[in-house]
Amino acid sequence: MALHxxxxxxxxRLRMRPFTRGDVDAVFDYRGREAVARYLFDPPLSRDECALAIQQRTNQTGLSEEGDRIVLAVETRDAGVLVGEVSLIWRSVEARQGELGWIFHPDHQGRGYASEAANALLDLGFGAADLHRIFARCDARNEPSWRLMERLGMRREAHFRQHALFKGGWDEEFYYAILRDEWLSSRHPGDF
Structure with missing residues (x-):
């Protein structure tokens, strides 16, 4: 399977598109914040680090082989404001599995944008990509993130306790997942 x-x-309400060089300042506005980086592997990014990340993301727009990712800027359709980013990573060719991720600007949280964007990527993953299972993971302390996973219909499959050192302390991580059949049964006819 290849997906482009x-x-x-x-x-x-949203438009999800590949990143462009013009997105650097908007991405720096959220990726440069300690509150956003708290649960991410990266520390807060400098503007130059954001520019490099954007440069890499401009080519992450399709799935051709295991490990490929689609990373998209999420902007509002009405005002064209970049509010965050979503990703779909092809984790296993043989098992047809993918990983869903998101990062949203704190000023735009609580409006349902992450749910709307994640639903669209689940539709893409279970539709055109024909994945069997999609999972997402987060730090156990990141309640807004795991609550979003639950709203998406994903089930908590694992709670890894003190499984890795993360930013100077032991990490606790939740894994959530949903199967293609479960996703399809939750959709309305004509959603695909």
């Missing part, structure tokens, strides 16, 4: 979707992906 046509962009932008549209929802009622």
């Amino acid at each position: 979707p046509e962009f932008p992906l549209l929802t009622d």
Whole structure:
């Protein structure tokens, strides 16, 4: 399976598109914050680090082989404001599995944007990508993230306790997942 979707992906309120060099300042506005980096592997990013990350993301727009990822800027359709990013990573060719991820600007949280964007990527993953299982993971302390996973219909499959050192302390991580059949049964006819 190879997947090279046509962009932008549209929802009622959002446009998901490949990143461009013009996105550096908007991404730095959230990726440069300690509160955003708290649960990410990266520390807060400098503007130069954001520019490098954007440069890498401009080519992450399709799935051709295991490990490939689609990373998209999420912006509002009405005002064109970049509010965050979503990703779909092809984790296993043989088992047809993917990983879903997201990072959203704190100023735009609580409006349902992450749910709307993640739903669109689940549709892509279980539709055109024909994945069997999609999982997501987060730090156990990141309640907004695992609550989002639950709203998406994902189930908690694992709670890894003190399994790795993370930013100077022991990490606790939740894994959530949903199967293609479960996702399809939750959708309305005509969603795909």
